[in-house]
Amino acid sequence: MKTQLEINHLNHAFMMEDGKAVKIFQDLNFKVKKAEIVAVVGRSGSGKSTLFNLISGLLAPTAGEISLGKKPNGEEGSIAYMLQKDLLLPWRTILENAVLGIELQCNVVAADRERALSMLARYGLTEFAYAYPHALSGGMKQRVALTRTLLSDPSVVLLDEPFSALDYETRLMLENDVIQLTQTEGTSVILVTHDIDEAIAMSDRVIVLGGRPANITLEEQIILSVDGPRNAVTARGAPEFHQYHARIWDALRASDVAHAAVEGGSS
């Protein structure tokens, strides 16, 4: 299948005030295929958000290459990034916030606003379309941020803990929306989550990031036997679910232990 995003020999270091460089990534390599969902899990501070900042171009890597495949219509691929903190602009209404991603690329037309409104309606936010962000709860703001991310028709979507402030039912609904987006539009998704169940339920592949500099300590192709179509609910009932959970859990624990050893050794 076609590769949509390719990361080759990625290195990144942050310069500290004392002049020392802290290496976050050294020779990180991976690919994401078209319409694939890849979950990235790893302890806090392992470099997940930094990886997204590099892929989206907010940060320039110290070395290495990040390349994007073309869209099916031949246009250059594009990335939409939903930051870990929602970052709605307080002076714009919810609808104006939702169409911001499109506005940054081109002019917003009536059809875009209609699409935004119907997505907001789906997320129970119709009556807030002309309200300002301060009137919304954390979970509602996350839904607006997700609307904004998905509306710009990206070829690759980066979601940094997009569902953490949501109740379980809303979470399942949005998980399914993302799964569906990959199936209908061929969009590729990289999802950072601390929730192992969510990583397995949503993804084709789970990557565990660990160590300092961070690298891939485990890569699991997720194949689940479900009756009927796979979705966020049926996936969780698959017989293979617990086995994947145990393997990812072990890899996370192992990288925690390794990290503690490094920290302990350096103090």
Ligand SMILES: Nc1ncnc2c1ncn2[C@@H]1O[C@H](COP(=O)(O)OP(=O)(O)OP(=O)(O)O)[C@@H](O)[C@H]1O
């Ligand atoms: N701008 C920066 N300058 C210096 N160090 C940074 C900067 N941004 C991140 N770091 C460091 O890089 C490491 C990785 O941070 P990052 O935010 O990518 O972790 P994360 O995996 O997203 O963690 P979390 O799960 O808590 O969101 C951390 O040690 C962090 O302190």
Ligand SMILES: [Mg+2]
């Ligand atoms: Mg982070």
